[in-house]
Amino acid sequence: MLLTNKQVSQFKIVLFVLALLPFIRLVSFVFLDKLGANPVEFITRNTGDWTLYFLCMTLAVTPLRKLLHMPWLIRCRRMLGVYTFFYAFLHFMTFLWFDHFFDVAEMWKDVIKRPFITVGFIAFVLLIPLAVTSTNGMIKRLGGKRWQWLHKLIYLIAPLGVLHYFWMKAGKHDFSQPVLFGLIVAALLMIRLWWRWFGREPVLVTGA
DSSP: OOOOHHHHHHHHHHHHHHHHHHHHHHHHHHHTTOSOSOHHHHHHHHHHHHHHHHHHHHHHHHHHHHHTTOGGGHHHHHHHHHHHHHHHHHHHHIIIIIITTTOHHHHHHHHHHOHHHHHHHHHHHHHHHHHHTOSHHHHHHHOHHHHHHHHTTHHHHHHHHHHHHHHHHHTTTOOHHHHHHHHHHHHHHHHHHHHHHHOOOOOOOOOO
């Protein structure tokens, strides 16, 4: 399916608003006092979940673009990636602010002490350069090849994000959602490996 530039722009506006809705809902819950008995846990879980949702959506853009013959979808990938970082940042700030009240030393002790936090922290740190270099200017400054190489970090970040979630849920013996996320991420990465082994696909770099 092909769209005109105007239709793609309109689609991106709708996507931007939809992607912001979870944040608006969370803020409304704060003001309406609907965060439940443990507000910190609610915010942590909510922002963590949405980080993984947007991570999966970002990874799904390329397979969907090729399978559904919708080349314009690539123009939405950067926005989804930035939203992945946005919700990861909220997730991290909840940990830093509400869990540790900006006590970096205590936060660092927790990162070192608890492996699932260590894994999540590494994934968040790796997301930072991707967010910083998401602009058109940074793509030009780095050059297409170096930019693409850097953004392959997403293939490491995604498994680390799932491992962080799986490890955290393991303490509660609740594996259903982590397994589901793991299967989705594994499938999205396997599709890429399949194409790489059995047929080289064109690589697109777009500043749209």
